[in-house]
Amino acid sequence: METRLRWGAKVISSDGKNLGRLTRVVVHPVNNEVTHIVIEKGMFNRKAKLVPINSIYFAAPDEIRLRVKASEVEKLQDFEEIYFITGEGAEGRVTPVYWLRPVGDYAELYPLPSFSVSSNISEDSTAIEPGALIITAEDKEAGRVRSILLDETGHITHLVIEISSQGKKKEKLLPIDWVTEIEQSSVKVSASYIMLEKLPDKDE
Structure with a gap:
């Protein structure tokens, strides 16, 4: 299932x-x-x-x-995360400035500033953000991750991604085998944008 x-x-x-x-x-x-x-x-x-x-x-x-x-x-463990922007303070010292994310997913309206993240999840795991960018083999932004499909063992089989194709936004099924790197706000794939366009549509 x-x-x-x-x-x-x-x-x-x-x-x-x-x-x-x-x-x-x-x-x-x-x-x-x-x-x-x-x-x-x-x-x-x-x-x-x-x-x-x-x-x-x-x-x-x-x-x-x-x-x-x-x-x-x-009683479960809290997910702790601190976002902050760093900038040079007086006499060249670096002063941390704390910044809270806006409520909801406003990444397209309010581009995120550069930040550092401190988290209490395992160092070799990644907490994927909503709307993580899809980066093609040509290092170009192709769309965003909208949801994740898992098999019965809890492993990812596909990512449901949204891309613009022929002037329309379409949800495509991206096989996990095409993914080369997963980060918090981006997912890099081994495919070109043309290959992503040819992926099967995800039926809602």
Whole structure:
């Protein structure tokens, strides 16, 4: 059975409580295994939790249901992340300036400044951001990742990407074998843009 993880999907506990929305997918780069999802709730005092992938028993594009109760999720490890811009301060010293991301995915409206990230996930894993850029073999931006397809073992089989083709936005199924590098805000592929256009469309 195929599982689809889409950023922004509502996450529901086994006792029917709304836990927030999916904001990250944590991937191990060696075997393309999804180890955790990150869920966030709240607009101002937001809480983010690392949820093991085996806690999911149902996942659709708009909703994810967990095997655990809301009280158990509260006890899970926090996903801690600090974004900051650095700039030269007085007398050449570097002064960190902390910056909070806007609510929602506004990457296209508000380009992210350069930043450093501190996170408590494993150093050899990557937490993919919503709308991560697709970078072609020619080092050109081709589109964005919209969701992730997993097999029964929790390994990625395909990325659902959105590209502009013949003046229209289309969702395509990108095989994970085409991916050469996964970073937080970008995914590099071994294919050209023309090859991406020829990929099969993803039926909603």
